[in-house]
Amino acid sequence: MTLLAIGTVAFDSIDTPFDTRSRILGGSATYFSYAASFFVPVRLVGMVGKDWPDRYSQLLADRGIDLTGLIQHPTNDTYFWHGRYSQDLQDRETLVWNVNGFDQFKPVVPAAFRDSRIVYLGAAAPSVQLETLEQCPESQLVVADTVDAWIETARDDLDRLLARIDCLLINDSEARQYTGVQNLVKAGKALQAQGPRTVIIKKGEHGCLFFHNDLVAPCPAFPSESVIDPTGAGDSFAGGLVGHLASLPSIDESGWMDAIHTGTVVASFTVSGFSIEGLQRIDLNEIYNRRRIFRTMLGLHRPQ
């Protein structure tokens, strides 16, 4: 099914305890689209600035990502984030965060994108997510991500968004913050009660909790021996998940479970390098191979 994604396309500077990178390709929509592009073509809506190099657009276009909806601002710079990770890579602090006008971004969904059936609303102001959704009248499955900032400052918009979407992706700490409930099983059900029949609470290196109708299912992360940079793990989890769903003729519960496993292994490739390097090194076969190994780990079967 046709897939549209909106979110940030950005430059990141990353400090880990072991290495650093300056102004590398990043952004929620970048990771999402690249990850999803293994499965289906992706229609991207977003904004970059005057400092955006053509070679990055080419890199995404070469993956079958349609950039008709990616506008380039004539005077602003591109969204920029500089973060530093803790010794165990489990926490990070923001050193610099220049949204460079993305908070004023008025998304315009190109006419050719308006028949999109699956819509991914990457982390952005809920009002921007809602505006995007208004322009996709044929959407059948709407998946949204959110971040803590909007829970604080745009609670009403976020409530409205939740009533309109089918699936919410949210971090564990954000789920607790939004619902005021400590227990994650209760928090997930409270979020479902707000609208989305599917909720995925992301727990970083501990995997996720998946709520789908009356099913509650934990899924661990793929155990990685080499984690270089966790940036983009959540966004590429979403890309693998939604990309897989979009590749199915129809979506049932077992399709969702496969999608969770697919997103999990895609994220494990992302964290094996900076930026999208880990994804650039692989193909769909490697994703399926690792997904088979992952299922073995869960006790499903031993590979032949």
Next chain:
Amino acid sequence: MTLLAIGTVAFDSIDTPFDTRSRILGGSATYFSYAASFFVPVRLVGMVGKDWPDRYSQLLADRGIDLTGLIQHPTNDTYFWHGRYSQDLQDRETLVWNVNGFDQFKPVVPAAFRDSRIVYLGAAAPSVQLETLEQCPESQLVVADTVDAWIETARDDLDRLLARIDCLLINDSEARQYTGVQNLVKAGKALQAQGPRTVIIKKGEHGCLFFHNDLVAPCPAFPSESVIDPTGAGDSFAGGLVGHLASLPSIDESGWMDAIHTGTVVASFTVSGFSIEGLQRIDLNEIYNRRRIFRTMLGLHRPQ
């Protein structure tokens, strides 16, 4: 196969943010034995004090736990721990810790226990664990747990212990402390290199990482909507795990996977109440029912 367990039999006082209990039945060997007793008879080696009530011995004996090896000290009190949990139940601090001579405990394995084939060495000084093991010449599977205190103070003994056991159970923070390695996959492999071909790194509410020969497998915890008291979760995980293994005619990799799932669901019953209340409410059928539900959650199948 015959199963022998050693560890603490204790009184606990527990403060959670929601409720408190004073001097309730606790201890690593208590939780372990009660959990394992759903699957096989258990031979217990341990020590209680002069304040130990007969009704607790009766309670354990009624579960098929052989108390021939449980000695009662004539003058000391029973091992006592008073702990307080944080708001999210994920951290705890020790308020009172009276080992009451358990650090001087000289384990004596009764003659009738010396043919035990499976030996569980619950958290105790490694020297005590080794002394117990010496008295079980027919052991075929030795599983040991450890705690951070011994990593600091009895490193050499712990190294000797690791060379003698088949399976190590250890917390994530302890695994990092012992190996000096942050990444848990690397830490688990480093522990295997010290001796045990099976290592299980426990991550509390996030489940565990299972290392068995060349297999590395994550297993999430069972998602519990009602967690009353996490005390004993790790010990009853071990009890369900080892109890299941002891019930098998022979142990292969798939038996280990089943055992991990069994320990996981047994622990979920333990945390649903104080002390062993959660285990007292159930029978083996309920364990198997929840294990089937858990496997569905992992994507194995949907129950009929």
